[in-house]
Amino acid sequence: MTDLSRRKLIKTGLAATAGVAGLGVATRIAKSYGLIPPDHGGIWGAGETLNYASYRLLTRHSMAREFPRSQISKRPLENEMAPLNDAFKKLQAGGFADWRLTIDGMVDRPGAFSLDQLKSYPSRNQITQLACEEGWSYVSEWTGVPLSHVLEVAGIQPQAKYVVYFSIDPDWWDSIDMGDAMHPQTYLAYGMNGGELSVGNGGPLRMRVPRQLGYKSVKFITHLTVTDNLKKFGKGLGSASPEGGYAWYAGI
Amino acid sequence: MTPVLFKLPIPSSRSLVPTGYGYVLPDQNGWSRYLHFQSAWLVVFTGFLYVVAGLFSGHFGKSLVPGKGDLSWRAFSKAMVSHVRFERPSAAEAWSYNLLQRLSYLFVIFVLFPLVIWTGLAMSPAFTSAVPATVTLLGGRQSARTLHFFVSVALLVFLLVHVGMVWFAGFRSRMRAMITGRADTSMERT
Numbered sequence: 001m002t003d004l005s006r007r008k009l010i011k012t013g014l015a016a017t018a019g020v021a022g023l024g025v026a027t028r029i030a031k032s033y034g035l036i037p038p039d040h041g042g043i044w045g046a047g048e049t050l051n052y053a054s055y056r057l058l059t060r061h062s063m064a065r066e067f068p069r070s071q072i073s074k075r076p077l078e079n080e081m082a083p084l085n086d087a088f089k090k091l092q093a094g095g096f097a098d099w100r101l102t103i104d105g106m107v108d109r110p111g112a113f114s115l116d117q118l119k120s121y122p123s124r125n126q127i128t129q130l131a132c133e134e135g136w137s138y139v140s141e142w143t144g145v146p147l148s149h150v151l152e153v154a155g156i157q158p159q160a161k162y163v164v165y166f167s168i169d170p171d172w173w174d175s176i177d178m179g180d181a182m183h184p185q186t187y188l189a190y191g192m193n194g195g196e197l198s199v200g201n202g203g204p205l206r207m208r209v210p211r212q213l214g215y216k217s218v219k220f221i222t223h224l225t226v227t228d229n230l231k232k233f234g235k236g237l238g239s240a241s242p243e244g245g246y247a248w249y250a251g252i
Numbered sequence: 253m254t255p256v257l258f259k260l261p262i263p264s265s266r267s268l269v270p271t272g273y274g275y276v277l278p279d280q281n282g283w284s285r286y287l288h289f290q291s292a293w294l295v296v297f298t299g300f301l302y303v304v305a306g307l308f309s310g311h312f313g314k315s316l317v318p319g320k321g322d323l324s325w326r327a328f329s330k331a332m333v334s335h336v337r338f339e340r341p342s343a344a345e346a347w348s349y350n351l352l353q354r355l356s357y358l359f360v361i362f363v364l365f366p367l368v369i370w371t372g373l374a375m376s377p378a379f380t381s382a383v384p385a386t387v388t389l390l391g392g393r394q395s396a397r398t399l400h401f402f403v404s405v406a407l408l409v410f411l412l413v414h415v416g417m418v419w420f421a422g423f424r425s426r427m428r429a430m431i432t433g434r435a436d437t438s439m440e441r442t
Contacts, residue, residue, distance in 0.1 A: 044283075047290025055378045062381040065388075080268045129393065131377055133281055136269050137393050211381050245282025251378025252289065 034161065034177070038230040038238030039248045052249040056179065059251070064185050064210035067127045072193065073138035076130070078200030081169075081219070088168050088220065096204040101150075101188070105164075105226035108155030115204055118188060121145040121153075126185055128210040130217065133250070142208050143191030148182045151226070159228050162238075165207050166223040174218050174239035175230055175248075176209060185210050188221060213250040215241060260398065292372065299365055315349060316358050322351045338420070360410050364403055371400035 030036055035053035039045075084092075091099050096115055104110040123143055131137040147163065163181040166173040180186055189208040190197050197203035202219030209216040230238045238248040263275035306312045321327065331351040349357065373379045374387040374396035390396040418426045 044286035044290055047286060047293050050293050051289055059378050059382045062378075064377060064381045065384055077270065080266065129377070131375070131393060132269075133285060134265055134269055135397060136264075211378050213377060245286075247282075247286060247289075252373075252376035 037247075037249045038175075038236065039242040044247075048247055048249065051247070051252055055249065055251045056177075059211060060179065062211070064126075064128050067129065067139045069127065069141070071139050072127060072141060076138045076140040076192065076201055077136060078198065079132070079214070081200075082171065084199070085169060091168075092199070099204055099222070101205060101222060101224065103150070103154045103224040103226070105224075106157040106160040106228065107151070107226050108157065109153075111154065113150065115190060118145050118150070118205070119190060121149055123191075124184075124187060126187070126208075126210065128185070128208075130210075130214045132214040133246070141193050142187060142189045142210075143194075143197075144187030144189035144208060146184055147186045147188055147207070148184070150188060150224075151181065154226075156226055160226045161228040162226075162230055164225040164227060164230070164233055164239075165218055165221055166225075167218050168220040168222045172218050172220075172240055173234070174207070174216055174241065175233070176212075176216065180209055180211065183211070211251055213252075215246065216250045260401065262401070292369075295365070296369065303361070312358075312361075316354050316361075318351055318354045322354075327351055356410065360407070364407055364410070368400065368403045368407060371396045371403060375400065 027036075030049065030053055033056075035049070035056050037048050037052040040049050099115050100112040101118065102110075102112045122145070124146055125141055125143050127139060127141045129137050129139045151163070160178060162175045162177055164173065164175040176186070185208075187208040189202070189206045190204060192198070192201055192203075197206060202217070205221045207216070207218045207221050225233075227233075230236065234240065235243050237243060241250070242248050259272060261273050261275070262271075263273075263277040264271050265277055265279035265281055267276050328351060335350075335352055370386060371390065373383075374390050375393055380387040380393075387393055387396055390399060
């Protein structure tokens with residue numbers, strides 16, 4: 001142990017100090033570029049921040065993989081869900097004619113859309129994979145209106161940073177940054193494999209975020225809020241997922 | 253749809269997931285995923301430093317790449333036999349890695365670790381959107397998942413054998429040597 005000379009000790013100390021200072025500077029830069037996820041606190045914060053920051057730098061303009069029609073899975077797994085609430089059942093009994101998607105927050109024209117209204121906008125199709133954090137995945141064709149179109153109709157304001165989306169089930173809400181919200185493959189989806197989107201797969205209206213895992217594609221969407229600050233929602237972690245122990249950013 | 257080549261009987265975290273077999277493990281996916289990715293970053297950073305330092309210092313060439321004379325079946329089988337017999341290395345041999353060590357370390361550093369990172373990234377919908385070849389070259393997400401599992405098992409086996417051998421060679425003296433970078437031969441097998 002006598003080999004650990006004073007000079008070495010000083011050198012190591014200086015290197016460690018420089019490292020800590022460098023980390024501080026890096027954090028400040030990351031913050032100003034919006035590279036810090038809302039669930040950056042706690043013992044897993046470092047890993048989460050690295051995940052989200054590298055995604056922001058790597059995938060700014062990338063498109064989720066699209067598949068040929070022959071690769072569509074025989075059975076798009078209808079995931080288990082909590083019993084549907086009375087509000088949902090009532091709308092379902094009426095054939096979802098009264099289903100409304102409301103939008104508020106940092107938009108010039110807050111309001112509500114019916115399903116027919118959403119379907120009257122130019123529709124888009126994508127054959128993409130839905131992958132669950134549990135490991136299973138399926139490929140299916142989704143039909144919907146790009147979220148960006150709805151946001152533009154509502155007149156999104158320039159200071160907007162996130163879109164928060166809510167399910168009719170109050171336990172489910174989530175949010176994405178503007179990069180994902182304006183991404184051409186992010187849909188408000190109402191159709192699957194050429195037909196209506198089944199209730200089991202999130203019909204009548206599901207958020208589809210193909211560059212992230214399945215749990216970001218929240219079912220039964222009734223409400224959107226455009227914001228610059230996620231602290232105001234729930235426990236301030238960005239979505240219901242981190243409150244249940246799952247990462248807000250689900251691109252990996 | 254691509255037909256399934258084989259299935260691994262690994263439990264899922266919920267009975268709903270159609271695995272085709274009955275076992276279910278308690279769902280601990282939330283924090284395990286956080287832990288997994290944080291550890292992955294740690295491995296990537298330390299691994300990067302290790303490889304860069306190893307290339308600059310010539311560590312790989314000097315200590316890991318086997319000498320020309322060692323790359324024969326005779327040398328290989330001789331090393332194998334002495335390993336299986338748990339023969340202790342002579343004083344001279346103890347100062348460098350033997351052939352089996354060199355080959356397995358090179359395999360772990362330059363094959364298994366890059367593979368485990370690659371197959372892992374191939375399961376990320378975000379990363380594969382930026383670099384689709386990561387997953388298409390492996391034949392899709394589910395194939396990548398199977399390979400990721402196999403490679404991680406191989407790494408785990410390496411770790412267990414490695415620690416076992418350290419134990420066999422004298423746990424305390426080896427740990428001390430690893431931490432300080434100095435071997436003290438008089439402390440052997442204490």
